[in-house]
Amino acid sequence: MQTRLIKTDGITQTILEAGSGPLVLLIHGFPELAISWRAQVGALAAAGYRAVAPDMRGYGGTEKPTETAAYGLMALVGDMVDLVRALGETSCVVVGHDWGAPVAWHCALTRPDLFRAVFALSVPFHPRRVQGPPTAAMAAISKRRGRGDLYISRFQAPDAHEPMDADPEQALRKMFHAYDGATPDGRQSTGFFPEGVDLMGSIADDAILPPWLTEPHFREYVDAFAAAGFKAPLDWYRNLDRNWAETAWLQDRRIEVPAGFIVGERDPVRHYAGPAEAGLKDWVTDLRVQQVIPGAGHWLQQERPDEVNRLLIDFLRSL
Template identity: 40%
Template sequence: MDSSLIHRFVDVNGVRLHIAEQGQGPLVLLLHGWPESWYSWRHQFAPLVAAGYRVVAPDQRGYARSEQPPDVTSYTLLHLVGDMIALIEELGEEQAVVVGHDWGAPVAWTAAMLRPDKVRAVAGLSVPPILPGGMIPPSITRTQYGEGFYQIYFQQPGVVDAELAKDIPDSFRRILVGASGDNPRNRQPGPLVVPEGLGLLDTMPQSPALPAWLTEEDIQAYAEDFALHGEQAFTGAFNWYRNIERNNELLAPFRGRGIDVPALYMVGDRDMVTALRAPGGSAVPLSEAAPQLHGPVVLSGCGHWTQQERPAEVNAALLDFLARIDGSAPR
């Protein structure tokens, strides 16, 4: 990684977060997903900085080098959005463009919905805007996909946490390869279901070789940061899933509200998320949830790890989006 990247800690919204930052200019926040960290954006810093932006990628609460609050209820979308709004202010900025991947996307979409005064534009990778709660609640997905559906499986405190913490590098290797577009199983993506009696990693067999976009050094970078939390390495990350039902309850007053700022959506055509459907076709169309939507951009052959698998295409789309909303990218 570029040695000019600055790593430091900030205290925001009652939690201590690690951030990586680089560049000067309008602020762009990059929000990682599960089970990642700031490192998932390693390919985006240089192009965005070169275009004239200040780029900041935090480890969100519960992840990697950041603080892991012990209470499961400390991981609602309201907490997570609160962290990002407080971070914008802590960085001395009035507004930011917020870009999120996977779980970072619901945080970005929800921040744009609730605080358009702070989020001047938003981009989501993988997960579309499912408003107002961010994701379909377990009370519905359980009926759709059964008890083995991964989001339901993750609800069991301590079970999957211990499974992944047993061998952290192996867990990352299996998960990153398993959900990638390079996995032949994802050529026709479907919902991730954990069969009864098996664990999550059993659905992602060890790969004899890594795809071109992933190295052993990348796996080690993730593993070393998550290992800082010991046996609780993944508990903070799983606690995000354990608040999906609560998120829908807390954000119920905002039902019917959309995203009023410019928006961009990107997804790989081999991403499992593309196989998930709202019950009875009840999902709000993208153009209705975000009327100023650019795209969607669909990346051929790309799996779930959008900005890591297809960095050049993602960077080009982000720079085009930023140029559109700014008139021309600042320099």
Template identity: 65%
Template structure:
């Protein structure tokens, strides 16, 4: 496994890479990095695949144009992934995404099935474009309807939480990882909804500790990366959600036709606000070959349950050419 920079048509992407064979691209979410996939890079490379996990736009060691909020839309993130495949000298890849990386992966398969021959999503199912309007007003309405404060996604549209994250990246990361982890007591686990009058940081106990799978050395890598880059660009992904809706009208009603796989942790907080799409996933991913709930896990699926995730991915990949 090596870390290096790939110069692409859109960005200079820092990646971790291992193996040779058919290409698999692993896309991380928030607040993650390419290192979130180390267990999968090893396992898939050992099984005969060329595996590449990039730091995504605005994260870690990846640099290039696009500092403005509007430079972080889904079409641009798909374009970054297309450009990465091309810069690696490949014409096709299987794309796998976790958390925010899952919508990127789903849309890679939706928009460029000629390049992305199969797709797997972790934690976040494919969510088709709504005909009724953009997502942020709908999320505000959902929070009002259930009377649980406000979704963190809506909070991230403003600067207040970003300022707190930037002021203490170690505390912010520790609280995020702890509150979305399956080993955290259910009463302390996040729901995605933040009580009125509190910030995300204030809504999570100061007693938060690192999850069992997060060693001090690994955590130090996350802290160093986010201390250097800050949280502005990662949060800009959230701030482009309504812009995504505006720019992707041409995708209304389009379905994913390549082989697809989905897995989610039983206790993943994301299921509180995106779980309903798990039931309809097969309607939109017409070649869905697995829809798995991993018992006892929560959000950081590939790090909480690496052996199970690796087995599901390897079985899926092995079946593509059968």
């Protein structure tokens, strides 16, 4: 397993890679890095695949454009298209977790010639809404439920990253704790916050690291986010309405390549992504795997690496 820089058409990316054989591209989410996939990179290499996990645009050792508009969904998909070509490959299977899942779904949606299959963790495919931009819809849902604002709405503020930048160690500790499957119900985050309370304020100050996250591994995250900050990762969220405006050409298009989706039973994201999870078969025509992992939370590939590796490798062998 090695880490190296690779120059693509658009940006220079840092990648973690191992193995030889058919390419499997592993896309991380927030607030994660390529190292989130270590267990999968090793298992895939041992199973006869070439596994590559990049630090995504704005994260870790990969370039970080300063403009918020540089983090739109089509730019992120383009980075993955460029990466496959820079690796000397002509096709791959794309795997994504959290924010990496929408990127992976849209890789398969827009370039099925290049991304021959897709496997997503935690976040199901969300088809483009005909009713209008998503942030307004999120605000309406929050108001209707009377549970406060969804964190994604709060992330739209241009200074929302500043409390995280002020204490990256505390911010990361709290987020990993509040979305983990081992965290008791009363201490997990629902994703909704009352007026005057932000994400950090909604999570107890005595949050502890999840059982799977060792202090040395945690320090890798802390060092990376202390160096780069949280602005670029939150800029992914600040492009939601722009993504909607720029993807009208994808309206009503379905994903037709072979696909798989797994989610943790206790993943808090299911509080607001559940309807899309239930209707996934309506939009993914060749859904070969859809499974809920009992007791697991949001950090699925790190919480339950053996189960994820088995399901993923079985899926790859079915292609």
